[in-house]
Amino acid sequence: MNVAVCVKQIPDPATPGKLDPSTKTLVREGKLILDDSDAYGVEMALQLVDKAGGGEVTLVSMAPNSEVSGLRTALAMGAHKAILVSDDALKGSDALTTAKVLAAAIQRAGADLILAATESTDGYTGTTPVQVAELLGLPSVTFAKHIEVDGSTVKVNRQTEAGFDEVECPLPCLVTVTAGVVEPRYPSFKGIMAAKGKPVEELKAADLGVEVAVGQQVTDVAPAEERQAGEVVVDEGDAHERIVQFLEQLKVI
Amino acid sequence: MAFQKVWVVAEAFEGKPLSATLELLTKARELGATVEAWCWGGDVEAYAAGLGEYGASKVYSVGDVGGVLPGVPVAAAMAEAVNGGNKPDAVLFSTGYDPRDIAGRLSAKLNVGVLSNVVGLAEDGTSEHAVFGGTTVVRAAFSGDTPYLYLVRPKSFAAEPGGGGAATVETVSVPDAGAANGAKIVQRHVEERTGPKLDEAAVVVSGGRGLGEAEKFSMIEELAKLLKGAPGASRAIVDAGWVPYSYQVGQTGKTVKPTVYIACGISGATQHMVGMKGSKNIVAINKDQEAPIFSIADLGIVGDVHKVLPKLLDALKNRS
Numbered sequence A: 001m002n003v004a005v006c007v008k009q010i011p012d013p014a015t016p017g018k019l020d021p022s023t024k025t026l027v028r029e030g031k032l033i034l035d036d037s038d039a040y041g042v043e044m045a046l047q048l049v050d051k052a053g054g055g056e057v058t059l060v061s062m063a064p065n066s067e068v069s070g071l072r073t074a075l076a077m078g079a080h081k082a083i084l085v086s087d088d089a090l091k092g093s094d095a096l097t098t099a100k101v102l103a104a105a106i107q108r109a110g111a112d113l114i115l116a117a118t119e120s121t122d123g124y125t126g127t128t129p130v131q132v133a134e135l136l137g138l139p140s141v142t143f144a145k146h147i148e149v150d151g152s153t154v155k156v157n158r159q160t161e162a163g164f165d166e167v168e169c170p171l172p173c174l175v176t177v178t179a180g181v182v183e184p185r186y187p188s189f190k191g192i193m194a195a196k197g198k199p200v201e202e203l204k205a206a207d208l209g210v211e212v213a214v215g216q217q218v219t220d221v222a223p224a225e226e227r228q229a230g231e232v233v234v235d236e237g238d239a240h241e242r243i244v245q246f247l248e249q250l251k252v253i
Numbered sequence B: 001m002a003f004q005k006v007w008v009v010a011e012a013f014e015g016k017p018l019s020a021t022l023e024l025l026t027k028a029r030e031l032g033a034t035v036e037a038w039c040w041g042g043d044v045e046a047y048a049a050g051l052g053e054y055g056a057s058k059v060y061s062v063g064d065v066g067g068v069l070p071g072v073p074v075a076a077a078m079a080e081a082v083n084g085g086n087k088p089d090a091v092l093f094s095t096g097y098d099p100r101d102i103a104g105r106l107s108a109k110l111n112v113g114v115l116s117n118v119v120g121l122a123e124d125g126t127s128e129h130a131v132f133g134g135t136t137v138v139r140a141a142f143s144g145d146t147p148y149l150y151l152v153r154p155k156s157f158a159a160e161p162g163g164g165g166a167a168t169v170e171t172v173s174v175p176d177a178g179a180a181n182g183a184k185i186v187q188r189h190v191e192e193r194t195g196p197k198l199d200e201a202a203v204v205v206s207g208g209r210g211l212g213e214a215e216k217f218s219m220i221e222e223l224a225k226l227l228k229g230a231p232g233a234s235r236a237i238v239d240a241g242w243v244p245y246s247y248q249v250g251q252t253g254k255t256v257k258p259t260v261y262i263a264c265g266i267s268g269a270t271q272h273m274v275g276m277k278g279s280k281n282i283v284a285i286n287k288d289q290e291a292p293i294f295s296i297a298d299l300g301i302v303g304d305v306h307k308v309l310p311k312l313l314d315a316l317k318n319r320s
């Protein structure tokens, strides 16, 4: 079984984000890392391919500046190869454009199953995977908490507002995974060394026949209204009384 | 642009429209548009009155989708209507599991973009988005073809009835969506829940890593119960498996705006605060005087949750 995993390389979320003052889009320069939420999809893909008794895990990614450090992390976990679409024309592209690029790359790779995170850590629009599925004419199951492949069917526990649904879907299809789906491994030293030699195919949007048209713009950026700090009480053993009083004032009790 | 016609993708729970749906209807009405709703599932007639009261003049019902996930069939029916000439200027979806699927599908079918995480929407179509943990507001606008698709965070708008009569119901058939329509629900599992829903409760009591261990979350549940509220959580303890994801408040969880939010042992990371700083009153209990949560708390208690909470619980029990 061949699995394609959509992965995103993002600025380290631990460092504060920045907007480009002229384009007003997120600055994605410098070193990018593998989005944490994609480690789950990579791990899941590795385990499913292992269980199926063979096949390849291909990463598909879109990033500026031919950035590969995040891809190397996923390759070090065990993924076999990667397709990277890196193109200045794609800077600041919206979710649908990203989906068109990823869908074309997945088609090139060929896959029985496509995995993605429910949303990226930096952009969190959360629509790209389903757009990819629609562009490829495939079914999709979002918010997977558990995945099993049984012959040509994938069985997913899908998180819902009330609990979860057991969903079955024929392959090929796309599944988005939540953080709970599996515990990602850390790349081993051997894995890290092996990753250096694994193939990363770099492409432009035009190589995939994708036309870039951006249909949305940021028009304005402003600081949000700030909330003020109120009263601070250091507990001397009776702070609960102040809370009771506060709740009484609000007529909550 | 001015909106002439706006569609709202409606969701219901136990036969009643979700508050997130009523919020969108109210907003669509405010934008001065003709408002129409789309829904799926069984008993549409039962809640057409509720949708009408909040502004929908018409409800398109795709009916029972035969046990598949609704994203594909609902989007297919909507796209067919648009391509047949029934074209709204905008479609509003709330950021929920199924509406998000429908939005993604519809976007790709119509080749129009989606603006996600919308928290404000102006008459000219400009949307507002809270970024960097709500410290910055970004405004965005579409420049391409309509319909404009907006995925809106619940609790961004108030829900107010407009006094309209019941909406008329038009049944719409689902076009054949082929292989894409293959995701079938074989079994539903509903987790036990008592008390009000997290995003509708007047009081929310949330716990974080400062509770120290999973068992101590029972203090949060007990306090929430005594205050007729709902328990919530930071992501740290959801990820640690102490409580289900449905408890999570914040950027990747729920947005809550209760009368009182009580944060216990929560540091106040920006991603948490973006989900609760719209609360009318905030109480925080944290042993670290420097914790960021104090910067937005109306009442901050610098103290140990293991000392303050048991006494608070006793005091409240003695009152009742």
Ligand SMILES: Cc1cc2nc3c(=O)[nH]c(=O)nc-3n(C[C@H](O)[C@H](O)[C@H](O)COP(=O)(O)OP(=O)(O)OC[C@H]3O[C@@H](n4cnc5c(N)ncnc54)[C@H](O)[C@@H]3O)c2cc1C
Residues within 6 Å of the ligand: A013, A121, A122, B207, B208, B209, B210, B211, B212, B233, B234, B235, B236, B237, B248, B249, B250, B251, B252, B253, B254, B264, B265, B266, B267, B268, B269, B270, B271, B272, B275, B285, B286, B287, B288, B291, B303, B304, B305, B306
């Ligand atoms: C993309 C992204 C999305 C995220 N989305 C969310 C989200 O939706 N919701 C969310 O909550 N987080 C989210 N986070 C995580 C967030 O950044 C924080 O890691 C998380 O909120 C921290 O949870 P916490 O406050 O419980 O834990 P900590 O930050 O560890 O804070 C624990 C606090 O408890 C206090 N404490 C310790 N012991 C005691 C005691 N005995 N009595 C009183 N106080 C005590 C400490 O002083 C500390 O302030 C997200 C992060 C990322 C990167």
